[in-house]
Amino acid sequence: MMTPNAEKLSPRQEMLLRLIVKEHVETAGTVASGTLVDHYDLGVSPATVRNEMAHLEDLGYLHQPHTSAGRVPTDRGFRYFVERLMEDHALPQNEQRTIAHQFYQARDRIEEWMPLASTVLARAAQAAAILTAPRTSGAIFKHLELIATHGRAVLLILVMEGGTVEQQMLVLSEPMNQTALREAADRLNQTCAGQDAEQIKARMREFPPLETDIARLVLSIMEDAQGQLSDEVYYYGLSELLQAPEFAIAEDASTALVRILEERSLLHAVLAETLTPSVGIGSVRVLIGGEGRWDELRTCSVVLARYGIANYATGTLGVVGPIRMHYARAISAVRFVANVLGELVYDIYQPDLRSDLRVTSVKQSESPAEEV
């Protein structure tokens, strides 16, 4: 049953596996030998197909729910498919144009980028979309605003170079009025503008009086903001997914899926997959059935990619769907949206970058999907 990965399939076995995956993705049911010869005239008889199927089952690529039923790809079968058999189909031109156009229209309204990306991605991949906002890896101070609220409580708004905004409440050790706050903010604005956390720290060591409660909070916010992933995870597309028979019928699968999407810690952990070093911007990562590591994902597959400017400002996006997912479509959708978002992010950050830093985003239909 379980043989080493090294096992190489014959061309005919590969073709069969490919067709079985295709059929199964379309019908959501088991695939019979007869159905295959009917649909694809293979030049061989059902009996031959059956023999090969039996072999593929021995190798662990197929599974038979019960005797006298057709075959279904296993997780491993899907993985083989994604790694080696999937034809690399780019998103249809008109779909690409539509998406590009939607983002073009929303280009000025930054707050719409994430919601738009989530709906677009969900529709294009026909699965649930998940994504995080882009984050800069080195936060640079731009402007601080302090707003008196009541008593010793102050609302602190910190604008980073590139436009990231962080808000936090701050309780001072002693009350200050709005004028005093204004002065304190201006003092920091003058000394810190254009500096990163390290430089600000150095300057605080030079002039100890700078090191106020407020300055310390600013520093801690800047350091937090350098974390690799944004906290807020957007998702959309459950309605796309609940159409799928495996979720409508087996309600435990759908419950599992909803929990995945709503349980932020789990989502975070999954998204963090894209942070492991092997993955550069543009390459797409595919997790099938949790890959043995994620129990909650046993019935799902996840397609993930990073977007943005490598080592500078990046976010993660991806889709979650049933294992029986249209991987080619999902992967190309993820890649395409990652590129579009990457362009948008690039447009915001460009002035901060020397031109050689620019990472030209990966073109559609370039690198094959990268596997974990």
Add this chain to the structure above:
Amino acid sequence: MMTPNAEKLSPRQEMLLRLIVKEHVETAGTVASGTLVDHYDLGVSPATVRNEMAHLEDLGYLHQPHTSAGRVPTDRGFRYFVERLMEDHALPQNEQRTIAHQFYQARDRIEEWMPLASTVLARAAQAAAILTAPRTSGAIFKHLELIATHGRAVLLILVMEGGTVEQQMLVLSEPMNQTALREAADRLNQTCAGQDAEQIKARMREFPPLETDIARLVLSIMEDAQGQLSDEVYYYGLSELLQAPEFAIAEDASTALVRILEERSLLHAVLAETLTPSVGIGSVRVLIGGEGRWDELRTCSVVLARYGIANYATGTLGVVGPIRMHYARAISAVRFVANVLGELVYDIYQPDLRSDLRVTSVKQSESPAEEV
């Protein structure tokens, strides 16, 4: 079948309706005359109960799925229950304390208020929570920041009095470098600080050179920000809901629900319910089965409230659940969280308010649920 609302039920009919609703909410099934006498010793025989049930059915408060089945409350039955029969049970003390504590711990991290409120509300009401961030009705300019990105594109960050932040991209008619942008921003900061849209417009008429592309955009953002509801709708708690039998089994009901939560335009329309004049802050509104006006909500009920400071800074929050919802719990949860959020909002906005403007938030177990 359909008799005017004026119909007044006898005390015994009311008691029966109340018990039937109670049973049905607990069991999710039909309620039989025998079950009632067993559970609640009513001092009468099942036959009497049956007679009353038949009468209540004639009046449209109960429904019988088929002959020889028990009764189930109709939408109208639930409505009568919510309006007149529901005992006003406040959230248990320890639950109140837990929630208050969670908000206390997150009081400084404004960005966590909405996510926290959504999870807390979903858990307390055992239904899906929906909410919008608070919005000020009169936006007052505080600070403008302009960040050069590339070419003629500029990132504009506008901070309002009270701490609302709006971001938008702006494409200038002619390029400006960061220094020029800085100057333009400072000019506006000096002239506009502390003013609302009307005052800024007046000033622009006095000094026409003030009326730049940037100033116009700032104005339009401020005017947009005065809309009654925030665009972003948070929701959480599908996983709570999918436990309920009517959603697990009848998958169309669950699909409908997911669509409601994901379809932002619909959600918006529902939330806008709270904007109609009859509802003040603190009062809770209950929509049962769409009330004939919302087809998509035919299988759901919604409990809504506004929170914040009336006529000044308010948001909406509520829960969505099956019609067979625990209304008392849902209503008290909505009211309690609305109050807690109201306090937080108040703490931010206090300095802008004269003390007589303060709306003391409604205490738990005060006003009965208000009906639409």
Add this chain to the structure above:
DNA sequence: GTTTAGCACTCACGGCGCGTGAGTGCTAAA
């Protein structure tokens, strides 16, 4: 007039059996 015991009637539900046919594995011949 109201309540209730008694009784006939209804009908959803679950279990059972079974025919059907889709699909397989095996064997032996091409």
Add this chain to the structure above:
DNA sequence: TTTAGCACTCACGCGCCGTGAGTGCTAAAC
């Protein structure tokens, strides 16, 4: 190595039916 032929398996759908929960009605009791 392929394939025709065939026996075998077994999920699925269907109809049947007993069961019992629950009702409506009627007539007697309060």
